[in-house]
Amino acid sequence: MTRTTDATPAEAMFAADDASRSLGIELLEHGEGTAVLRMTVTPAMVNGHKIAHGGYLFLFADTAFACACNSHGPVTVAAGADITFVAPAYEGDVLVATAEERTRFGRSGLYDVSVRRINDGPREARSVEGGGGRRAGEVIAEFRGRSRSMRSTTKESR
Numbered sequence: 779m780t781r782t783t784d785a786t787p788a789e790a791m792f793a794a795d796d797a798s799r800s801l802g803i804e805l806l807e808h809g810e811g812t813a814v815l816r817m818t819v820t821p822a823m824v825n826g827h828k829i830a831h832g833g834y835l836f837l838f839a840d841t842a843f844a845c846a847c848n849s850h851g852p853v854t855v856a857a858g859a860d861i862t863f864v865a866p867a868y869e870g871d872v873l874v875a876t877a878e879e880r881t882r883f884g885r886s887g888l889y890d891v892s893v894r895r896i897n898d899g900p901r902e903a904r905s906v907e908g909g910g911g912r913r914a915g916e917v918i919a920e921f922r923g924r925s926r927s928m929r930s931t932t933k934e935s936r
Contacts, residue, residue: 786847787922788813798841801834805845811889813845816896830867830918839875839891839921846877846889846923847925857886859923865895872897875921885920885929890922 785793788808792798801823807814817838825831839861847854867873874896878889895916 783785786849787851788849791848792845795841795844796867798837800897801837803838807872808845808849810849810917811846811882811887813842813849813867813875813877814846815842815875815877817873817875819867819868819869825870828868830869830871832861834862835863835867835873835893836861836921838873838892839877839919840923841890842875842877843921843923843925846879846891847887847923850882850927852885852927853886854927855927857924859921861919861921863919866915867895868912869913870897871895871912871918873918885927887925887927888896889923890926891923892917893921902923 786808789805790849801817802820803815803817805813806816815838822833823830840856843856843859857930866916873893875891875893877889877891880890894917895912896914
């Protein structure tokens with residue numbers, strides 16, 4: 779994604795996010811308080827249990843959260859976040875993260891991100907619990923982020 783003067787705040791922020799883009803994360807859609815991103819689990823993202831490392835899943839959901847909460851314009855950062863891992867993801871899985879604003883109040887906001895698997899099919903590895911196959915649409919993780927907009931440093935906005 780190339781930065782242009784016509785870029786929305788979310789597009790501009792994502793274009794400058796080398797960490798997320800270097801992992802192959804793609805910004806598919808975005809709007810006021812929303813964002814949809816896609817990521818494929820690569821061999822480098824799999825841990826010793828042959829499942830996606832939780833840190834990569836957190837980063838993926840956090841990137842969707844960042845795009846959604848920066849959609850309004852002022853630079854906005856995470857004040858806190860947590861994630862619940864619901865099902866394992868495996869190498870080759872294509873995941874989608876959908877971020878939605880729940881509320882904004884003052885300079886703070888609350889956002890939910892659902893990470894789902896969008897592909898299905900056979901896999902060789904079994905989950906840690908010994909479960910069966912993977913399903914398209916299956917929830918992998920649920921993330922909740924708390925945002926804080928930064929104060930502008932210009933005199934006009936004080």
